[in-house]
Amino acid sequence: MATTLFDKIWDAHVVRSIASGQEVVYIDRHLIHEVTSPQAFDEIAARGLPLFRPGQMLATADHNVPTLHQDQPIREPLSRSQVDKLTENCQKYGVELYGLGHQRQGIVHVIGPELGLTLPGTTIVCGDSHTSTHGAFGAVAFGIGTSQVAQVMASQCLLLNRPQRMRISVEGELQRGVTAKDLILYVIAQLGTGGATGHFVEYAGSAVRALSMEGRMTVCNMSIEMGARGGLIAPDATTLAYVAGRPFAPKGADWEKAVAYWQTLYSDADAAFETEYTFDAQQITPMITYGTNPGMGIPLTGHVPSEVPEGEAESFDKSLKYMGFERGESLLGKQIDYVFIGSCTNSRIEDLRTVAAYVQGKQKAGHVEAIIVPGSKQVEQQAIAEGIDKIFAAAGFELREPGCSACLAMNEDKIPAGAYCVATSNRNFEGRQGPGSRTLLASPLVAAITAVQGRIVDITKYLN
Amino acid sequence: MEKFQTLHTTGVPLPLENIDTDQIIPARFLKATTREGFGTNLFCDWRYRADGTPKADFVLNSPRYAGQVLVAGKNFGCGSSREHAAWALYDAGFRAVVSSYFADIFRGNALNTGLLPLQVSDAELARLLAGIEADPQLALVVDLPAQTLQVPAWGAAFGFAIDAYKKECLINGYDDIDFLVNQKPAIEAYEQQRAWAW
Numbered sequence A: 001m002a003t004t005l006f007d008k009i010w011d012a013h014v015v016r017s018i019a020s021g022q023e024v025v026y027i028d029r030h031l032i033h034e035v036t037s038p039q040a041f042d043e044i045a046a047r048g049l050p051l052f053r054p055g056q057m058l059a060t061a062d063h064n065v066p067t068l069h070q071d072q073p074i075r076e077p078l079s080r081s082q083v084d085k086l087t088e089n090c091q092k093y094g095v096e097l098y099g100l101g102h103q104r105q106g107i108v109h110v111i112g113p114e115l116g117l118t119l120p121g122t123t124i125v126c127g128d129s130h131t132s133t134h135g136a137f138g139a140v141a142f143g144i145g146t147s148q149v150a151q152v153m154a155s156q157c158l159l160l161n162r163p164q165r166m167r168i169s170v171e172g173e174l175q176r177g178v179t180a181k182d183l184i185l186y187v188i189a190q191l192g193t194g195g196a197t198g199h200f201v202e203y204a205g206s207a208v209r210a211l212s213m214e215g216r217m218t219v220c221n222m223s224i225e226m227g228a229r230g231g232l233i234a235p236d237a238t239t240l241a242y243v244a245g246r247p248f249a250p251k252g253a254d255w256e257k258a259v260a261y262w263q264t265l266y267s268d269a270d271a272a273f274e275t276e277y278t279f280d281a282q283q284i285t286p287m288i289t290y291g292t293n294p295g296m297g298i299p300l301t302g303h304v305p306s307e308v309p310e311g312e313a314e315s316f317d318k319s320l321k322y323m324g325f326e327r328g329e330s331l332l333g334k335q336i337d338y339v340f341i342g343s344c345t346n347s348r349i350e351d352l353r354t355v356a357a358y359v360q361g362k363q364k365a366g367h368v369e370a371i372i373v374p375g376s377k378q379v380e381q382q383a384i385a386e387g388i389d390k391i392f393a394a395a396g397f398e399l400r401e402p403g404c405s406a407c408l409a410m411n412e413d414k415i416p417a418g419a420y421c422v423a424t425s426n427r428n429f430e431g432r433q434g435p436g437s438r439t440l441l442a443s444p445l446v447a448a449i450t451a452v453q454g455r456i457v458d459i460t461k462y463l464n
Numbered sequence B: 001m002e003k004f005q006t007l008h009t010t011g012v013p014l015p016l017e018n019i020d021t022d023q024i025i026p027a028r029f030l031k032a033t034t035r036e037g038f039g040t041n042l043f044c045d046w047r048y049r050a051d052g053t054p055k056a057d058f059v060l061n062s063p064r065y066a067g068q069v070l071v072a073g074k075n076f077g078c079g080s081s082r083e084h085a086a087w088a089l090y091d092a093g094f095r096a097v098v099s100s101y102f103a104d105i106f107r108g109n110a111l112n113t114g115l116l117p118l119q120v121s122d123a124e125l126a127r128l129l130a131g132i133e134a135d136p137q138l139a140l141v142v143d144l145p146a147q148t149l150q151v152p153a154w155g156a157a158f159g160f161a162i163d164a165y166k167k168e169c170l171i172n173g174y175d176d177i178d179f180l181v182n183q184k185p186a187i188e189a190y191e192q193q194r195a196w197a198w
């Protein structure tokens, strides 16, 4: 029977089905971090249960950590206690931890792929909605709540309803200056924040195939922003080339065996999807968001909508009021106060290289504060090895130490109330970057050009 | 988890769409390592000014409305997977959220917390919101075994869907851990027969 990529992987992980229709699904890798794990460890402890497969877990500290002076104890007491609790739990239960200061520490969705833990055909969960990032490798990866974190700890399984399948194809070639981030912001603007609820999305088409692994991760990362359970892309030569030789990737005969299996992972020609969309890559231009959810995106040169569907006006106007924008206006020329380049969406070495290539020999605008937070210690080290850190310093950009940082502002990296920040992260929700902060989501290239110009511009006129 | 059966209460209206979990409980309050106490910060930035004084125009501060059912706009609970959002609602005394659409992860988290995500149609939601705004004392009855949301004053009963297994869990206060731990022999057998593992 013709089967989708998603179903091939899911089927291979079903331990058993139960009468009401749910399936017990086996989880290969369980990633944890300091914020959504403490209550799960407590749950396990309260029931006197052991961890079922601690060897299949990996922990890192990312959400709460400062991005300055990571060699010193965390100053903020609550953050410190959460990170300490993670360390304590990992020691007690024998879970590998890449904590602060460790050479492999970083944002959980950056380190999984970088270490070769994220592999095609696997199931991966984490108590974090952007677990969908790992789908770029042809994995079934999705975010879970803390109760489910405890379930996986106790059984390495989850009891789940199979989601519906959606395929989003983007065909053709992306124009100059248009990146993976623009592609996904465009798709989300078309579908809306709830447009893929209940679905697992497969991204396909020549424009997706042409993306690097970093670009594919950016796309899959934001699947959740249209409500999808996850997103994935069939593994191909690009995937294999990225995975080969990474620390946890299979080696030797195992590698051969793995590759033979991974080559079977694609949607059969006549596999059925509940929902299908096809977009033309040529229609996609550099994007930016103007509102307070990621579906509120427009081309950089476009206008804030003047009409909204009936019944949505109250939420829409509340959002514009928060952002300080008007219906129907253009964002071009708006002055920006902050530029944040980071987060699990865009903090990989390729993103930093894109920014460096643009800002080399230029200066950020005087009134803009521009911070770059690498996704991991390894990205940071690589940037230093390539001399990118010097380019940033010369251009007035501050390169910080790795973590989630101003993506969710749990640490000190906050955008002040009322200030505008062009961010490469994934959420522009009210207060996401700090109470009252105003976030405009964009690609690293748009962010870099905005930092230099100090205001929103049509970047196609400023490309190197 | 506490047992959920029938709820006789009133509703609190929040007619905004796409309410994300960052609004329900902002990230800066996620530093606790226990489940309790999140209710005080529920909708914090909508509910309080920066100086901590309550905003009079926010519904949770309004003396007009009280009750255990939050009635909210479409696509409730989108965004972050933080279960803290469900804990905060529960901790603040809510036992059900009514909307015409729920984000997947929130729905699952709510069910695992003992908070009922009760989905009605867009038209029913609009009617409920208008009804509660007109009469804050409007009695609501959530009957989980019968899968209905009743408005006795209107002689109306809106049916809602819920997964049969999850319904059993809520009614009896069971959770998935008990079930999954009991599957151990099947899980171990699955691990043995896997053709590939690396």
Ligand code: SF4
Pocket: A062, A063, A107, A108, A109, A128, A130, A343, A344, A345, A403, A404, A407, A408, A425, A426
């Ligand atoms: S970078 Fe942002 S979105 Fe990604 S895991 Fe961290 S907080 Fe979540």
